[in-house]
Amino acid sequence: xxxxxxxxxxRKAYGSRxxxxxxxxxxxxxxxxxxxxxxxxxxxxxxxxxxxLTVPDAGSVTLSGGVTLASDPTAYKRRIGLVPQDFALYExxxxxxxxxxxxxxxGLAPDVLKRRAAEVLAMVGLADRxxxxxxxxxxxxxxxxxxxxxLVHDPDILLLDEPTAGVDPHSRNAIFDNLEALKRAGKxxxxxxxxxxxxxxxxxxxxxxxxxxxxxxxxxxxLFAQLPAAQRLQVxxxxxxDEAALQGLPGVTRSGQxxxxxxxxxxxxxxxxxxxxxxxxxxxxxLATARxxxxxxxxxxxxxxxxx
Numbered sequence: 001x002x003x004x005x006x007x008x009x010x011r012k013a014y015g016s017r018x019x020x021x022x023x024x025x026x027x028x029x030x031x032x033x034x035x036x037x038x039x040x041x042x043x044x045x046x047x048x049x050x051x052x053l054t055v056p057d058a059g060s061v062t063l064s065g066g067v068t069l070a071s072d073p074t075a076y077k078r079r080i081g082l083v084p085q086d087f088a089l090y091e092x093x094x095x096x097x098x099x100x101x102x103x104x105x106x107g108l109a110p111d112v113l114k115r116r117a118a119e120v121l122a123m124v125g126l127a128d129r130x131x132x133x134x135x136x137x138x139x140x141x142x143x144x145x146x147x148x149x150x151l152v153h154d155p156d157i158l159l160l161d162e163p164t165a166g167v168d169p170h171s172r173n174a175i176f177d178n179l180e181a182l183k184r185a186g187k188x189x190x191x192x193x194x195x196x197x198x199x200x201x202x203x204x205x206x207x208x209x210x211x212x213x214x215x216x217x218x219x220x221x222x223l224f225a226q227l228p229a230a231q232r233l234q235v236x237x238x239x240x241x242d243e244a245a246l247q248g249l250p251g252v253t254r255s256g257q258x259x260x261x262x263x264x265x266x267x268x269x270x271x272x273x274x275x276x277x278x279x280x281x282x283x284x285x286x287l288a289t290a291r292x293x294x295x296x297x298x299x300x301x302x303x304x305x306x307x308x
Contacts, residue, residue: 002028002029002064003026003027003028003064004027004028004029004063004064004156004157004188005026005027005050005061005062005063005064005157005188006025006026006027006061006062007023007024007025007026007046007049007050007059007060007061007062008024008059008060008061008062009022009023009024009058009059009060010022010023010024010046010049010056010058010059010060010061011023011056011057011058011059012042012045012049012054012056012057013057018212019042019045019212020042020045020046020049020056020209020212021042021211021212021213022059022213022214023042023046023059023207023209023212023213023214024059024214025207025214025217027157027188027190028188029156029186029187029188030183030184030186030187030188031183031188031189031204031205032179032183032188032189032191032202032203032204032205033188033189033190033191033203033204033205033206033207034191034192034193034199034202034203034205034206034207035047035190035191035192035207035209036192036193036196036199036206036207036208036209036298037208037209037210037302038210038302041209041210041211041212041302042209042211042212042213043161043192043209044085044161044192045212046209047082047159047161047190047192049061050080050159050190051080051082051159052069052073052076052077052080053082063076063079063156063157064156067079074107077106078106078107078153078155079155079156079157080155080156080157080158080159081150081151081153081155081157081158081159082150082158082159082161083143083146083147083150083158083159083160083161083163084146084161085161085162085165087134087142087143087146088146088149089134089142089145089146089149090134091133091134091135092133092135093133093134094130094131094132094133095121095126095129095130095131095132095133095134095137095145095148096117096118096121096130096131098134098145098149099116099117099120099121099145099148099149099152100113100114100117100152102149102150102152102153103116103117103152103153106152106153108152108153113152116152116153116154117130117148117152118130120147120148120149120151120152121148123148123151123178123181124144124145124147124148124174124178125144125174126141126144126145126148129141138168138171139166139167139168139171140167140168140170140171140172140174140175141171143163143164143167143171143175144171144174144175144178146163147160147163147175147178151182155187156187156188157187157188157189157190158182158187158188158189158190159189159190160179160189160190160191160192161192162192162193162194163175163191163193164193164195164198165194176198176201176202179191179202180202189202191203196293196294196295196298197294199294200220200293200294203220204219205217205218205219206218206219206220206223206294208223208297208298208301208302210301210302215301215302216297216301220294223294223297224297226297226300226301232260232261232262232263233259233260233261233263233266233269233270233273233287233288234258234259234260234287234288235258235259235260235261235277235284235286235287236257236258236284236285236286236287237257237258237259237277237282237283237284237285238257238283238284238285239257239283240257246259246280246282249261249273249276249277261273270287274287
């Protein structure tokens with residue numbers, strides 16, 4: 001399938017601080033690309049470069065057909081919609097006028113503009129609030145209105161920079177439904193988030209950045225394969241075993257009377273681990289299995305140190 005967008009070797013520095021270094025990614029129709037990373041990793045700067053709001057020091061972004069920001073800025077921007085991290089709304093203009101204003105900036109004809117504004121407001125569940133001002137909206141409603149503004153010109157590619165930050169569960173689910181509908185319609189999405197469960201639900205392909213560089217890229221299955229152990233045994237034990245009894249067992253963490261043991265293959269390794277616990281005098285009274293999560297992958301690649 002032809003790629004809608006290809007970014008190669010993106011670099012951006014602010015003085016001596018390099019925000020983005022050699023970031024490359026590709027996006028296809030009907031694909032959600034999850035762009036993940038700790039605070040300050042370069043996600044928003046990358047989105048800014050792709051949208052055309054930030055000028056890179058090096059690298060290129062090319063849309064299908066060979067369109068670039070330099071070759072045809074109008075065509076480039078017409079094919080991209082941006083949902084920024086912070087609200088980008090005129091609080092004292094009615095919701096419909098906000099959408100129409102953004103559409104007018106893309107040169108939509110008046111009859112097309114009115115039709116598209118009605119369509120996107122209905123899509124995000126705000127048709128009945130079209131005459132109301134965003135100043136009266138909840139945070140979740142403002143996020144949905146921002147999505148409507150980004151979609152009014154019917155772009156091929158939608159960039160979403162943490163679109164569910166500070167959003168209530170109902171609005172979050174509504175946003176997910178919207179994005180999944182866009183994906184089915186063949187739109188391509190770049191989605192940045194700190195919520196790993198969102199990326200697991202939505203993303204077909206993941207790019208993890210840290211300190212401005214890509215540290216991993218691939219499908220979820222490909223990233224899970226990078227873990228030394230992608231499955232876990234959760235073992236409930238009786239009593240308080242001697243810590244020495246647990247030494248030598250691979251990947252064991254303990255919380256009270258629960259052990260969590262990392263294993264490569266539950267079916268193959270469980271019997272041997274239970275036998276090893278019995279030999280060490282550890283009485284097992286319960287057993288459960290769990291798989292690794294995307295958060296485990298993320299922390300394994302970026303470390304567990306607190307980032308501010």
